[in-house]
Structures are given as structure tokens and as C-alpha cells.
Amino acid sequence: MDRRDFFKTSASAASLLATAGSATAAPLTEKEKLARIASNTWPLRYLFKSRMGFGSGAKSEEMKKKYGEITLLDFPQFTKDTFPGVTHMDLFSGLFGDLADDAMYAQVPLMTGVATRTTYEFDPSSTAGKRWLDKLAAKISSAGTHCQHISNNAPRDICDLDATKRKTGIEIAKKWIDGAKILGAKSMRVNSGGPRIAPCASATTDYPKNDELAKYLSNCIESFKEMADYGGKNGVKVTLENHWGLTANPLNIRIIVDEVHHPFCEASPDFCNWEHEYLMYNGLKDLAPYAHTNVHAKYWNRWKDNDVRRSVKIMTDAGFKGTFALEYEDGPWDGVEGSKYLYKEVLAAL
Secondary structure: HHHHHHHHHHHHHHHHHHHHHHOOOOOOOOHHHHHHEEEOEEEEHHEEEEEEEEOOOOOHHHHHHHOOOOOOOOHHHHHHOOOOOOEEEEEEHHHHOOOHHHHHEEEEEEEOOOOEEEEEOOOOOOOHHHHHHHHHHHHHHHHHOOEEEEEEEEOOOOOOOOHHHHHHHHHHHHHHHHHHHHOOOOOOEEOOOOOOOOOEEEEOOOOOOHHHHHHHHHHHHHHHHHHHHHHHHHHOOEEEEEOOHHHHHHHHHHHHHHHHHHOOOOEEEOOOOOOOOOHHHHHHHHHHEOOOEEEEEEEEEEOOOOOOHHHHHHHHHHHOEHHHHHEEEEEOOHHHHHHHHHHHHHHHHO
């Protein structure tokens, strides 16, 4: 190709790219924007009847007096009434089940410091649990809503060095994937487990080394490979959120997703779950290309700089096409008011 042909070809390619760019940059309609938003049960947890204790205390009493008491079976209609035009939902695992029916709960031992206590968690594999899930699926359908994502705290020890604990955590995750399928959920968060604070590197004569962290990463990768395979067979993606332990560092999430290398394993970033202020936007930029289904559009007064619109733009600039779940954490409003604030901010950013 001579110089003249090269520039002609380059000009044609640039024209095509410009045309494609202008097409993708077309503004969204109001309906299309609303389809990118999901309600979120976490900031509204104090309204719920729950075995986790959210439905008691002064904060709960105040919110219930203002908005009423609900269960997860009421949430599809609550979503329609509270967030006009929103039909997608992000559901927290701790709110599942009928708290009056022991048959749908399993006893789970939990370590709190050096002490062990017993808690009761919804068991999606129980006969009563499956009936309840069918009931919730019917409520979701009749309200014209959709379960987009389950923010799940039930599967534990996914990266644990104890093989028995890790296997148990994976089996619980699989039971929840079966339950998520009943609800039509697109994705489900699974926490990495392991130490709440990730192991630090040790000093050597020449350079820091972190063999302990690598062990946990290796276990997490193998666990997510198994869960992603199972999720792929059921149409439910497993996701990693920037929480504690391994996933406090966004690079670790990227490593896990890259190594799992499965279309049913991805990131589900949270706008505010960071260890320090410099990760607020830089960490989100790191994770944005790894997210496709759901993110937590969060406001949290833990951080002085909490520009929701800037975070939404980081996601959309990276090509994110999924939903922004309205996860208000803490600040000047109650959970409903904070979620409505996020609703307006995300709409404006889109």
C-alpha cells in the first residue's frame, strides 16, 4: 500500500469509527435509564421482619413507623411503589425466608472473635425453602419486576486453607445458585472468606514476599472455577465484590476473575467499599472492565468525596451495560431517603 492509499484507508476507518462512536453515544431514553437501575434491600433492611435482628431497635421502629413493615414477599411491589419505573431488584440473602417457619432455616455456627455462636440462615435446598422461593418468584412475576442480583453472605470459607470448610462453602453456594435460578437472578455475590484482613507480605533479604496470600488466592480461584461451572449450567453468574479480606484489594479480584477465566465469573463493584480514599475512583476504574451485570451505586458518608455521578460515568465509560443497585449505606438520610437520592443521582448520570 502506498502513502496515498494508506491515508485513504485510514480516513475511511476513522469515518467508520466516528459513525460507530456517535451511534453508541446516543442518549438513553427515560425508559432505558430506568432499566439500568435496581432497588436494593440492604439500605431498607430495618423495615424487614428478619431473623438477623435488623427489624428491632430505635432505627427500625422509626423507619417502620414512617414506611411500614415488610417482608421480602412484599418487596417487589414496594420497589414499584417507591422507585417509579424501576423493575430490577438486588436482594440480600439475610432477608430470605419466613421467620416463623423453622423448617426453612439451617443452624450455622459462627466464630465471633474466639467464641462460637449459632445463627439460623435460610436454606434454599429445604422443602419449605423451595416452596417459599416459588412464592417469591410468583410475587416478582405478578408485580412485573425482576431479580437481577442476590447479595449473598451465606457461602463462607471459599478460600479457606481448611479443605473441609472450603468444600462446605462451595456446596452452600451451589444450593443458593439453585435458589437464584428459581427467582431468575442473573448473578449472585459470593464472598471470598478467609482472613478478614488479608495477609501482609514478609520482609526478605532482597524483596517482600507474600506466600500466605498466594495460598488463599489459589484456593479462591479453584473454588470460583467450580462455582462458575455450576452457575453456567444454571444461568447464574457468581461475582466478587470489593469487601474485606482478599477482595479489599481490587487487583486481587482481577487476578481471581482472570484466572477463573469463565463467562459466569465476574466482578460486582461497590462504589464505596474501599480501604482508603485513593481507591475511591482508581479502584473502581480497575474493576469496571470486569463487571457486566450489577454494581452497587453507593453513598456512604465515610468518605468526604463521594461523587455518585462520577462513579456511574466510570462504569459507563468502561462499557458497563448492567444495573446500578441503589445501596445507600450511611449519611444524613434514612435508608429510603438515601436510596431515593441515589435513584436521582444515577438517573442524572445516565
